[in-house]
Amino acid sequence: MASAKLMIPKRSAPYYVLTANVTVHGKRVRRYGRFDFDPTVLKTHRQRENAAIEAALVFERAEQQKADDEKDGKNTPFRDVARAYIDSKKSMLDPSVRLEGDYEQHKNKANTTAGKETMLRRICEISPAFAEMPISKVNKRECEKFLELLGEADVRSVKGYAVLKPNAKQYKKLSCPQIAAQCSIQTKSVERVFRGERTTLKTAQEIAAALKCKPEKLFHIELDHRPIARKTIKEYAIFLRLVMQYAEREYGIDNDTQTLAVKGTRSRPVDCLHPEEVEALFRVLPRCSTLEQVIVMGLLNTGMRRGELAGLTWEDIDFDHCTVHVDKSLLIVNKGYHLTTTKEDNVRDIDVAPEFMEYLKTYRDQWLAQKHRMGSAWQTCMDGKWESYRESLQKLRGKNFIVINDFGWPISPDHYGKIVDRVAEKAGIRKIHPHMFRHTFVSILLSNPDIGVATVAAEAGHAQPSTTLAIYTQVYHKRQDSIRSQMSETLYKRKTPER
Structure with a gap:
């Protein structure tokens, strides 16, 4: 039962302490509140008592409701x-x-x-x-x-860079190795900064902190705010x-x-490689490293996602039937390498060009020669950054990954972007990213009217053919003239000029 008790402090206005008896998980619990009154409105003692009791009842109901909601989790943030x-x-x-x-x-x-x-x-x-x-x-x-x-x-991704100001070297009270020792960056990176090369905002902030200066005092900072x-x-x-x-x-x-409306679903053209860009890549690949070659060739010929190519093993290659079996992905999760399922769990066999299979045979010979050369160090030795992944890599030991470093460990798919960028720079073409090869693979297949959309979806590993149609609409835009001509010829017997 709710109750109210009048309190008369010496140095403040009188008030009532409200007591509510609340049932919480089957137990009676007391909760306390406060009722302040205006003596000019509630002039008599009876008026104040009645108002306080009513306030106590309201307080008790509210506290009981609150306790019930807490029990049900309805007040959980x-x-x-x-x-x-x-x-x-x-x-x-x-x-x-x-x-x-x-x-x-x-x-x-x-x-x-x-x-x-x-x-x-x-x-x-x-x-x-x-x-x-x-x-x-x-x-x-x-x-x-x-x-x-x-x-x-302003939560959009803010990118930018910093360049050392001409007069900033006067504040350099430490040597480059001493600065690097106080930062999470290498001495060579510090030296490049003081040679006037561009650096990241994070590096600029760390160097400024080591020199006990504000970044704005040492660097010209350029920010690139990209809208969300x-x-x-x-x-x-x-x-x-x-x-x-x-x-x-x-x-x-x-x-x-x-x-709730889910906005932002407007379709947009995908970014594919143009034919001349593909030719430029093929021209420059012989001058690239083996790792660069196998990644670019693998992405372009199969349309696989980065993680799928990273998880590919020699057991997945069928040289006799020119197919590549895809049933897993290799991802970096919680600072460790992990094999997991493919997106949407789509297990598939990709048909590839015989020329690509010939390339893989040549590459396999190099792969086996490297394994023989490493001997006991194969999938045991870990240098540099691979050491931090030791525990997760040990679980993958014995698997014959195709894309590897010198010691047989798989290359992180997160590094593929920088690798294909290097190849693009050598080829003199725009910056590219690994997923562009997937878009290009699908567009090449769709450009052949004899290959149905369902077949393309199966090769690419799309859950539904509608996904293929929704994303790669620009291929069909290129066929619009052919569609119009066919309709005119069929329905109106109008002869179209030969191209």
Whole structure:
């Protein structure tokens, strides 16, 4: 039963202490509140007592409701629910084990989970109020307000560079090795900075901190603010909907967020290599390193994703039938190498050109010669950055990966971008990225009208042929003249001029 007790302090105005008896997990718990009154409004003692008792009853009902909501989890902040959702999606098994058995109900790529963790962290940074909002209060309108704030907030990826000012060397009180010892950068990098070469913002900040100066005092800083992409906003909208689905399932919270618009789905042309760029790459490849050759040739001839090529072994190559079997990906997750399933678990066989198979045979001879040359050091010795991956690499020992370093360890797919950039620079073409080879592979297949879309989707590993059509529409734009001519000739018997 709620009660109110009058308190009369010596140096402040009188007030009532409210006591509420609340049931929490089957136990009676007392909670206390306070009721301040205006003596000019509540003039008599009876009026004050009645008002205090009424306030105590309201306080007790509110506290009981709060306790019930806490029991049901309805007052849990959005941040905690999102964290629980992300944790629920994390695999309970090592990623390499997920290749065995049927884990369809719980599959979730580790790199996708890392992306969700990044989104949650940014949500907390952009709008702490939204992150702390009770999950029962989160609705479609609140989500829309956050997405609007996301589009306006300065959380977009800021890239830039710094160049040493001409008069900055007067502040150099330490040698380059001494500066490097106080930073996480190498002495050679410090020397390049003081020769006037461009450097990253992070390096500039570390050097300035070592010299006890502000970066602006030592460097000219150029920032490149890129607006947040519509695709990114779309990913946040999907994440909000998934979290609210989890809240509805786990806490029984009804909400209208499933009607939240997922914007940013407008299709856009993919970036493919032009025929002349492909020719330039083939001309320069003989002058490239073996590692550069196998990565560029592998990506271009198979259309595989980076992780799929990184996880490819010699057992996946069928020289007799000119096919490449794809059933796994090699990813860097939590600072370790892990074999996991392909995207959408699409296991497939890719038909490749016989010339590529001949190249692989030649490369295999080089691969075997390197293995023989390394002897006992093969897949045992780890130098430099590979040492930090020792534990995860040991689990992959014995696998015959195709794309390797000198000691037989697989090359991280995260490094493929720099490798293909080097080849592009040698070929004198624009900057390229590994996924462009996949787009090029699909576009080449679609350019042949005898190869159906379903076949192309199967070769590329798309879950649905509609994905192929939705992404690679520019190939069909090139056929528009042919379509119009065919319709005129068939329906109106109009002869089209020969090309």
